[in-house]
Amino acid sequence: MKLRPLGSSGADLPSIGLGTSRYHGGAGPLRRGIELGAWIDTAESYGSEGIVAEAVAHQRERVFVATKVSPGHLEYHSLLRAADASLRRLSTDYIDLYQVHFPSTRVPIAETMGAMETLVDQGKVRFIGVSNFSTSQLVEAQEATSRHPIVSNQVRYSLTRRDVEAELLPYCQDNDVTLIAHTPLDRGGLTARSLITRRPAIDALEQVASEVGASWAQVALAWCLSRPNVVVIPKSDKVERVEQNCASPDIVLTMDQIEMLNRVA
Ligand SMILES: NC(=O)c1ccc[n+]([C@@H]2O[C@H](COP(=O)([O-])OP(=O)(O)OC[C@H]3O[C@@H](n4cnc5c(N)ncnc54)[C@H](OP(=O)(O)O)[C@@H]3O)[C@@H](O)[C@H]2O)c1
Numbered sequence: 001m002k003l004r005p006l007g008s009s010g011a012d013l014p015s016i017g018l019g020t021s022r023y024h025g026g027a028g029p030l031r032r033g034i035e036l037g038a039w040i041d042t043a044e045s046y047g048s049e050g051i052v053a054e055a056v057a058h059q060r061e062r063v064f065v066a067t068k069v070s071p072g073h074l075e076y077h078s079l080l081r082a083a084d085a086s087l088r089r090l091s092t093d094y095i096d097l098y099q100v101h102f103p104s105t106r107v108p109i110a111e112t113m114g115a116m117e118t119l120v121d122q123g124k125v126r127f128i129g130v131s132n133f134s135t136s137q138l139v140e141a142q143e144a145t146s147r148h149p150i151v152s153n154q155v156r157y158s159l160t161r162r163d164v165e166a167e168l169l170p171y172c173q174d175n176d177v178t179l180i181a182h183t184p185l186d187r188g189g190l191t192a193r194s195l196i197t198r199r200p201a202i203d204a205l206e207q208v209a210s211e212v213g214a215s216w217a218q219v220a221l222a223w224c225l226s227r228p229n230v231v232v233i234p235k236s237d238k239v240e241r242v243e244q245n246c247a248s249p250d251i252v253l254t255m256d257q258i259e260m261l262n263r264v265a
Pocket of ligand 1: 131184
């Protein structure tokens, strides 16, 4: 599995993470993904931390595990309690990447980041991330940390959802923040003809997939990974699709193919 630097942390992150929102595949597909070198993304709100615990049992140190704190738990003490609850559900004593799931209009970001830094100081969290933060919200969050950097921002990014390219992605690339692309297959919309409604996406994916001998899903993921600083977290309940997704970093797209796919949006 290809690795990408995780923000400015000095650590590396595999370019494929296994998404677990609305995940119903049991421990098997996650274990297979781990075997293939993938990391795992969950959240306190997904109800999947328990199955992640099962998948990483007896191999915790091999797997990079990320989870998220929900918007209702962003006050200082509430956040510390939420992290302890995630640690219990994950059956672990540390979280590799703890992410603020959504920005808050209610709780000052300095209070939330203060709690996140405390968790790193306590050894319960290795790295701090955010999710669904705009560029200005990310900058504010960065300014609110003093001891531990924000290493990632998890946002929606795919061939057909490219709004982050205007500002957020270049900012992340220039400032050593990893962009974790959630919903990289557009919830399955980029995986098969019957699911796609956008005609240019059909044509480009079909052509490139046949040129490189890969599935549409693999091309859609490889396209995201053609961007510096980006990793992807596709979700699948099925072992064979996890295997396919984990092989996508090995697909090398030519500049012409990337350009053709760029024109889709
Ligand atoms: N931070 C946030 O606010 C946020 C929001 C949304 C999502 N996320 C994260 O991002 C992850 C992924 O997003 P998502 O689950 O919404 O959508 P997604 O990964 O874009 O798409 C998942 C869909 O694609 C199908 N699929 C996966 N691999 C495939 C393949 N190789 N061939 C054909 N179909 C394939 C899956 O079906 P099967 O399962 O049946 O294979 C499922 O229907 C989530 O699980 C979660 O971890 C984060």
